[in-house]
Amino acid sequence: MRTIIFFLVSVLSLTSFSQNYPSGKSILDKVDNNMSAKTRIITAKMEIADLRATRTMVSKSYSIGDKKGYTEYLAPAREKGTKMLKLENQLWIYSPSTDRTIQISGHMLRQSVMGSDMSYEDMMNDKPLLEQYKADVTGTETVDGRTCWVVTLTAIAADANYFTRKMWVDTERNVPLKADMFAKSGKLLKRITFTNVQKVEGRWFPMVMVYKDMLKEGPGTKMTIQEIKLDTTIPASYFNLGNLK
Amino acid sequence: MIKFLFKGLLRDKTRSLLPIIVVSLGVMMTVFLQAYMGGIFADSIETTANFSSGHVKVMTEAYKENQSQIPNDYAIMGINDVMKKLKTTYPAMTWIDRIQFGGLLDAPDSKGMTRSQGTVMGMGIHLLGNQDEITRMDLKSKLLMGHFPQKKGEVMITDELFKKMNLKLGDHVTLISNSMYGDMAMYNFVVSGTIHFGTSALDKGMIIADIEDVRVALNMENAAGEVLGFFNDSPYIDSKAKKLSTEFNAGNTKKSDQFSLAMLPMSGIGGMDFMIAYSENAQYIIIFIFVFAMSIVLWNAGLVGGLRRYGEFGLRMAIGESKHEIYRSLIGESLLVGLMGSIIGISIGLTFAAILQKHGLDIRDMMRNSNMMMPSIIRAQITTTTYFIGFIPGVLSTLIGSMLAGIGVYKRQTANLFKELEG
Numbered sequence: 001m002r003t004i005i006f007f008l009v010s011v012l013s014l015t016s017f018s019q020n021y022p023s024g025k026s027i028l029d030k031v032d033n034n035m036s037a038k039t040r041i042i043t044a045k046m047e048i049a050d051l052r053a054t055r056t057m058v059s060k061s062y063s064i065g066d067k068k069g070y071t072e073y074l075a076p077a078r079e080k081g082t083k084m085l086k087l088e089n090q091l092w093i094y095s096p097s098t099d100r101t102i103q104i105s106g107h108m109l110r111q112s113v114m115g116s117d118m119s120y121e122d123m124m125n126d127k128p129l130l131e132q133y134k135a136d137v138t139g140t141e142t143v144d145g146r147t148c149w150v151v152t153l154t155a156i157a158a159d160a161n162y163f164t165r166k167m168w169v170d171t172e173r174n175v176p177l178k179a180d181m182f183a184k185s186g187k188l189l190k191r192i193t194f195t196n197v198q199k200v201e202g203r204w205f206p207m208v209m210v211y212k213d214m215l216k217e218g219p220g221t222k223m224t225i226q227e228i229k230l231d232t233t234i235p236a237s238y239f240n241l242g243n244l245k
Numbered sequence: 246m247i248k249f250l251f252k253g254l255l256r257d258k259t260r261s262l263l264p265i266i267v268v269s270l271g272v273m274m275t276v277f278l279q280a281y282m283g284g285i286f287a288d289s290i291e292t293t294a295n296f297s298s299g300h301v302k303v304m305t306e307a308y309k310e311n312q313s314q315i316p317n318d319y320a321i322m323g324i325n326d327v328m329k330k331l332k333t334t335y336p337a338m339t340w341i342d343r344i345q346f347g348g349l350l351d352a353p354d355s356k357g358m359t360r361s362q363g364t365v366m367g368m369g370i371h372l373l374g375n376q377d378e379i380t381r382m383d384l385k386s387k388l389l390m391g392h393f394p395q396k397k398g399e400v401m402i403t404d405e406l407f408k409k410m411n412l413k414l415g416d417h418v419t420l421i422s423n424s425m426y427g428d429m430a431m432y433n434f435v436v437s438g439t440i441h442f443g444t445s446a447l448d449k450g451m452i453i454a455d456i457e458d459v460r461v462a463l464n465m466e467n468a469a470g471e472v473l474g475f476f477n478d479s480p481y482i483d484s485k486a487k488k489l490s491t492e493f494n495a496g497n498t499k500k501s502d503q504f505s506l507a508m509l510p511m512s513g514i515g516g517m518d519f520m521i522a523y524s525e526n527a528q529y530i531i532i533f534i535f536v537f538a539m540s541i542v543l544w545n546a547g548l549v550g551g552l553r554r555y556g557e558f559g560l561r562m563a564i565g566e567s568k569h570e571i572y573r574s575l576i577g578e579s580l581l582v583g584l585m586g587s588i589i590g591i592s593i594g595l596t597f598a599a600i601l602q603k604h605g606l607d608i609r610d611m612m613r614n615s616n617m618m619m620p621s622i623i624r625a626q627i628t629t630t631t632y633f634i635g636f637i638p639g640v641l642s643t644l645i646g647s648m649l650a651g652i653g654v655y656k657r658q659t660a661n662l663f664k665e666l667e668g
Contacts, residue, residue: 050426051318052504078464079428095431100357100419102431108349108421115428245357 024135030174037230047222048116068239094244116221117213132157143168143177173204188214268586271539272635276594284626286524295381298511299473307503315345324469342469344369348422361410365450369459391438400434400454407439424464432462486510539642547650579647587639601625
């Protein structure tokens with residue numbers, strides 16, 4: 001009798017304990033609902049700090065979901081007219097100085113985008129996180145004065161870019177404020193911090209992202225969104241290979 | 246005594262002819278090989294210096310630490326000022342800036358899409374309006390088809406890659422590489438010619454273009470990866486290069502500043518230290534081999550001579566000459582034989598070496614399809630050492646041979662001498 005009562009009390013305790021944290025899936029679903037849009041048009045400024053100086057680039061990106069993306073670089077003069085087209089899992093880059101369109105594949109995907117801390121592989125990551133990772137909420141922490149769920153993601157797909165990831169998601173606004181990416185050894189590879197969260201068309205959006213390759217020296221790459229439009233019509237011609245030239 | 250021994254050798258040619266012939270041959274080969282190997286090593290070192298390392302190389306501290314990765318993000322900026330300063334501070338040297346890089350070479354089809362692609366290593370050197378680098382790197386002997394770049398936008402590629410990518414002279418290709426800032430860089434070239442180095446690592450995929458084209462391609466305005474320095478008045482001398490490097494680094498290198506300049510002598514560049522040490526010590530290895538081999542032969546000849554002169558030694562001991570005196574006379578004879586043989590051998594060896602030094606041996610046709618990068622003309626190099634190096638094996642081997650063979654003298658028992666005489 002005593003044993004049965006002890007068993008029942010333990011089960012009830014465990015249940016009430018685990019109900020303190022939501023599931024990782026529910027948190028990621030909320031983030032998606034907040035930040036995903038059918039279409040996005042973003043004008044952004046990218047400040048790339050390298051060994052000697054900081055270079056600034058301006059780009060305009062058009063995307064339909066996570067499968068189609070077109071980016072054109074508007075400044076500086078050397079990069080102006082460079083275009084990138086992403087269709088499903090393929091990526092092309094057009095260089096106006098050579099008038100050539102080259103497909104980026106294989107080891108070239110690991111190259112950095114415009115010398116930034118972000119690789120083409122990072123850009124190509126289009127699969128929903130829940131398809132590649134198992135998500136668990138492992139605690140709460142404060143980031144920039146905001147209470148965040150700490151969501152730990154462990155790779156379940158063989159082609160996941162990182163073995164584990166950790167995300168700090170604002171509990172109120174459902175916006176990630178920090179994300180760390182780790183190798184299988186546990187070594188921290190990349191860190192993204194999201195700041196200047198603003199309400200855009202009813203959604204909370206971080207307007208400033210700092211992307212840092214933790215294996216390189218320097219402060220990383222800072223991307224500032226200057227203008228963002230959500231769910232506007234984008235002509236299909238933008239996502240045509242012929243449109244690059 | 247010397248005159249007496251000398252007369253004895255001349256009168257009894259059976260005791261001197263063979264040893265002199267052996268010594269002459271051995272010394273001749275030693276002298277010729279020393280000059281030949283000295284020439285080959287010196288030429289190989291100079292070829293390597295001209296092609297890639299210079300007698301000394303100047304680069305940034307961070308570039309030096311990661312040389313094998315050709316890190317152009319650590320290139321020397323303000324190269325014009327750096328070159329001016331080097332030429333002013335070290336006027337007895339020639340300074341040349343170059344850019345090395347890696348990437349992909351992409352050949353388009355009629356629609357501009359990729360037709361063929363190859364991984365390449367590249368070199369940006371001064372080519373337009375300047376023949377110095379072509380001469381220094383002996384590129385004329387390596388040119389197979391077409392011509393060197395004569396205007397901007399032209400490139401030479403190795404023949405193996407040219408065939409692999411199914412290219413024709415005049416085809417457009419695009420270099421895809423990394424700029425100095427780490428972003429992707431693309432630049433169009435026209436294939437003007439093909440080259441063959443004779444080293445598979447290079448022939449697999451190498452391109453050579455004018456340095457100004459490479460600067461534009463890789464966004465390296467007024468920058469260069471490395472500056473090579475060459476002594477104007479001498480070939481590579483390791484001690485001289487090390488001294489220069491130490492002096493330069495004392496005034497320029499700061500460990501805390503990864504962009505400060507650093508100088509390396511050729512022996513400080515990976516793999517070259519062994520090659521240079523080997524070339525400096527190779528002559529001693531040759532000497533040792535010949536001393537060893539010739540000593541054994543002359544020891545044997547001495548033993549045979551000892552047998553033949555058994556009676557002579559016995560008579561000399563019987564009339565009162567001591568064993569020490571006989572042994573000393575044997576040593577004296579061998580010294581004379583060694584000297585005579587060495588003089589003859591050195592004369593013949595120097596003659597052959599001088600012919601090879603003057604005329605050289607053109608091996609271009611033999612090396613056309615080879616996989617070894619060697620100088621196209623092999624020459625011997627006669628130095629001060631060549632004139633006297635022959636004496637070492639020549640005299641030493643006869644002395645050792647005689648000393649070993651002459652030991653038998655001490656085994657003779659004077660008590661048995663008269664018995665032998667009676668016999």
